[in-house]
Amino acid sequence: MAKSITDVAGRTYDEPRYKEGEAGSDLTPGELLVQTGTNADGEPIYDAVSTVDQLGPQAQFAMVPTTPPKRDVSDTDPIDQTISAGTLVQVRVFSRGETVQNALLAAGSDLTTAANANVSPGDRLGTNNDGSLKITTTGGAAVAVAREANDNSSAAAGDRARLTVEVL
Structure with missing residues (x-):
């Protein structure tokens, strides 16, 4: 399933925008995300978009984890590793044309x-x-x-x- 690149990346025209929060469910890098609420600390909770043909979703995708809790050290390609529910998820927001x-x-x-x-x-x-x-x-x-x-x-x-x- 993975390509040769081990991250969700892309061409940008402005400074890339990043967010982070809590994974509301198990996520995979490359999934289109939506904020579904906030946790007890006021941090955003992100889940994969769960609606077929959702109108006007923001183009924000789960990234390969780089900060604690770090991705696992198995032989699995980092882009195919699960981001477990309740852990940190890093989100990249893409703009039109990127x-x-x-x-x-x-x-x-x-x-x-x-x-x-x-x-x-x-x-x-x-x-x-x-x-x-x-x-x-x-x-x-x-x-x-x-x-x-x-x-x-x-x-x-x-x-x-x-x-x-x-x-x-």
Whole structure:
């Protein structure tokens, strides 16, 4: 599932914006996130977007952990390691025109229409209910456009792929 790069990164035009908070559930770097509340200390809680074709989500993605609690030291590629619920999650906010590498593309088996996981450059992408992206035709739901082709339509449930996208 991982590409050669081991982070969620991209081309930026301004100073990159970062946030951090508590993971409200287990997260994977590259998932599109939404703030779902605050914890007892007033810190934001982030979860993967859980709505199909959510209208107007902010382009903020979970990053590979770099600060305590540090990622595990197993042989698993850091971009594929789980950010456990209740731990620190680092979030990168992308602006219109910026490129996101290693965003997650939904598995066809997780979609009502598996073909929505077969993307070509220029396809408009919206949210799936697991923080991944898929082709959308719903007005106002597109958060990005695909910058590369990737056919994940026959993938098993939960087997998301990595994709480079440009934020709308």
